[in-house]
Amino acid sequence: xxxxxxxxxxxxxxxxxxxxxxxxxxxxxxxxxxxxxxxxxxxxxxxxxxxxxxxxxxxxxxxxxxxxxxxxxxxxxxxxxxxxxxxxxxxxxxxxxxxxxxxxxxxxxxxxxxxxxxxxxxxxxxxxxxxxxxxxxxxxxxxxxxxxxxxxxxxxxxxxxxxxxxxxxxxxxxxxxxxxxxxxxxxx
Numbered sequence: 001x002x003x004x005x006x007x008x009x010x011x012x013x014x015x016x017x018x019x020x021x022x023x024x025x026x027x028x029x030x031x032x033x034x035x036x037x038x039x040x041x042x043x044x045x046x047x048x049x050x051x052x053x054x055x056x057x058x059x060x061x062x063x064x065x066x067x068x069x070x071x072x073x074x075x076x077x078x079x080x081x082x083x084x085x086x087x088x089x090x091x092x093x094x095x096x097x098x099x100x101x102x103x104x105x106x107x108x109x110x111x112x113x114x115x116x117x118x119x120x121x122x123x124x125x126x127x128x129x130x131x132x133x134x135x136x137x138x139x140x141x142x143x144x145x146x147x148x149x150x151x152x153x154x155x156x157x158x159x160x161x162x163x164x165x166x167x168x169x170x171x172x173x174x175x176x177x178x179x180x181x182x183x184x185x186x187x188x
Contacts, residue, residue, distance in 0.1 A: 008064045019059075023052055026069070029151075030076050036146030037080045037139065039131050047083060051076045070161040077147070077162055081139040133183035141176035148173055 003025050010018035030051050035044035055075055062071050134142060147153045147161070155173070159166045 003068065005064050008062070008068055012059045012062055012064060019056060026072055029069070030072070033076055033146055033151065034080060036150045037084055037142050039135055047080055050083065051079055054079050073147070073161045074163060077143045081143055084139040084142070129184060130180070133180050136183060137176055137179055141172050141179065144169060144172040145176050
């Protein structure tokens with residue numbers, strides 16, 4: 001939801017009310033992107049809060065004559081990539097421990113009287129495997145996936161918003177798909 005240039009200028013000068021308007025207008029966008037990066041609601045909220053703290057500190061670098069959303073998206077994505085890179089090792093350990101827990105628990109027999117439940121369980125398992133596979137990706141790949149598939153941005157828009165060459169965006173998306181296919185047992 002675009003804000004007026006006046007609100008953005010006031011927020012840039014440190015006006016807390018104007019900044020609250022910025023957070024209200026763009027909080028959903030940042031939280032959604034954060035969730036797509038970390039796949040955990042609490043971690044996403046923490047990450048979104050960190051993004052807005054960084055935006056508040058760096059607001060003087062924003063040119064209020066230019067569109068705000070691309071600048072915010074670039075700041076948010078870069079920060080999320082940096083922060084999640086540091087946490088990647090921890091996430092892998094969590095994934096491994098969850099897998100060993102599932103192995104120790106064994107498989108439950110299917111209820112033959114509930115085909116819908118079986119279909120739902122298969123879909124749920126696939127979604128879980130996809131989430132783990134996405135979390136295992138490099139943060140740069142996760143960011144491009146989130147922006148393209150969940151935010152619906154074109155390659156060109158992603159390149160512009162993140163100040164990346166178009167070829168880099170296409171390459172990262174290709175590599176992300178390739179890694180996901182391998183992780184999910186398909187052809188790369």
